[in-house]
């Protein structure tokens with residue numbers, strides 16, 4: 001096999017003892033591949049973020065909910081967040097105890113609250129109205145709430161999850177009402193959490209919002225935890241040497257703020273963070289095949305099986321993913337050119353990389369979409385009645401293992417009343 005353009009995966013020895021051609025021959029295409037060593041490394045990065053003994057990292061499952069990956073994350077000592085009853089169920093299946101799971105609810109029904117209450121997980125509510133519903137269902141229970149500190153951050157307005165223009169959290173001015181409802185239903189407020197948005201690459205907004213949540217937390221004297229949220233960014237432009245988020249700097253500053261706050265509060269309560277993307281994004285390369293190439297009115301289209309049913313981030317958020325090229329023979333690429341890399345879905349917007357300058361791509365090349373582990377498979381769909389891809393883990397010993405089979409036609413019809 002000829003690695004035409006593969007600096008990132010080669011340096012990381014991403015494919016272990018195998019290579020993209022062997023992988024798609026065995027498991028088919030498109031194919032999500034994951035590297036166990038990288039996943040473990042990213043877990044350890046964040047476990048070491050803060051020097052404070054009562055610090056826990058909750059993996060936010062919605063970024064990627066493959067059971068085998070959750071088990072690896074768990075084996076690294078991380079705990080778990082859930083955004084839905086389904087995620088509570090998956091976390092329990094991965095071996096988490098109820099008290100290790102924090103259910104961060106948003107506009108849920110009474111049934112969903114009851115499920116979470118019966119499971120015994122920790123629960124955070126997202127509005128005064130939901131706090132009231134929770135109080136009626138579980139008077140005397142323990143609860144936490146999600147604060148909207150009024151500032152947000154994120155790579156796109158759709159993923160900025162705090163600030164003055166988002167549905168999330170309880171605004172500062174509603175805190176007196178929160179206190180009233182807590183008293184009315186005899187609830188015990190054990191935690192406050194926030195999540196200001198996804199994919200920040202410098203620490204300023206995170207530190208600012210930490211200051212905000214801590215000033216609110218001070219008003220409650222019986223807390224067990226404060227949860228600072230996720231959103232830790234990863235460099236999606238590795239081919240152009242984008243620097244990483246400076247965890248040492250952020251961690252050092254957070255450590256200072258937390259230690260001095262705790263001293264004042266008088267109790268070594270737990271501090272949590274809740275990363276999703278940072279843990280899993282870089283552990284995956286999505287492989288797809290080049291089936292057709294054409295030029296339409298001066299634009300060159302590389303036609304692949306990587307439709308937005310497989311990876312929707314570029315279409316949904318205008319996200320950038322670096323692309324690698326692997327070739328099954330030793331024909332070289334003699335020039336670079338600008339191309340649109342597109343999928344096989346019947347929509348003009350089905351573009352995975354637009355006007356991208358790359359070495360010449362040939363039919364039957366395999367493309368590798370870097371950093372596709374977060375919000376990749378978990379946002380995939382059967383749109384156009386396409387089959388969702390398989391997932392393969394490159395294990396620590398370098399050997400591949402199938403961790404989710406590809407959909408079959410049976411999966412497309414399994415819910416019909418046949």
Ligand SMILES: *Cc1c(COP(=O)(O)O)cnc(C)c1O
Pocket residue numbers: 060062063081083104194195197198199229230231232274275276277278374
């Ligand atoms: C999605 C989400 C996260 C994880 O966000 P990342 O940007 O993937 O780190 C954390 N907390 C909450 C409440 C979320 O909804």
